[in-house]
Amino acid sequence: MTTATALRPVNREDIPAFHAVMMSAGMDPRSSWSRTTPQDLERSLFSPGSGGFLAVSGEGGVGCVGYRPDGPQTLTLNKLATLPHARGTGLGRALVWQVEHVARAGGYGRVLLAVSQFNLDVLPFYEKLGYVVSDDTYAHANPSSPPPVVLVKPISAPLSEGRGAGGEGSRPQPTEDTT
Numbered sequence: 001m002t003t004a005t006a007l008r009p010v011n012r013e014d015i016p017a018f019h020a021v022m023m024s025a026g027m028d029p030r031s032s033w034s035r036t037t038p039q040d041l042e043r044s045l046f047s048p049g050s051g052g053f054l055a056v057s058g059e060g061g062v063g064c065v066g067y068r069p070d071g072p073q074t075l076t077l078n079k080l081a082t083l084p085h086a087r088g089t090g091l092g093r094a095l096v097w098q099v100e101h102v103a104r105a106g107g108y109g110r111v112l113l114a115v116s117q118f119n120l121d122v123l124p125f126y127e128k129l130g131y132v133v134s135d136d137t138y139a140h141a142n143p144s145s146p147p148p149v150v151l152v153k154p155i156s157a158p159l160s161e162g163r164g165a166g167g168e169g170s171r172p173q174p175t176e177d178t179t
Helices: 012-024 038-045 091-106 117-128
Strands: 006-009 051-057 060-069 074-082 110-115 132-134 149-154
Touching (some): 006 091, 012 038, 012 051, 012 060, 091 110, 110 117
Antiparallel strands (some): 110 149
């Protein structure tokens, strides 16, 4: 990337750019990811405790990630995508770190994510970041898709007390969110 990239919390006006990044990320068309609509994004990113980040450079959105609470101990990372020309720059890692930061600040014990059976090539990326395959069931799996591979990473040393994940200002190769 030739211009600086800024990561910022997603807002409702960002839904078209967030969706465009997801649809341009190159997910296998058999994946339910490819059927995600802007309305799906609005429900997912702006439900209680949920949020996301958009990576923006001179040409617009180049990366995105979402998160949502799944119980008192789990923050689920979803919708991670970077445009092909932005890969290999550390952007994906930075987006994952933002969700992990939200998890720590919110007092969650772990981050969970699901990888589509059509996107297993991204598993080494997550494993390098400390995620391990789990036998957990993904609560948001699309019943018309093969079950995803679930990965988890323990998160320790909360930065603050309470559940800050959905609060104002805390919303600092694609995976599949099957909702």
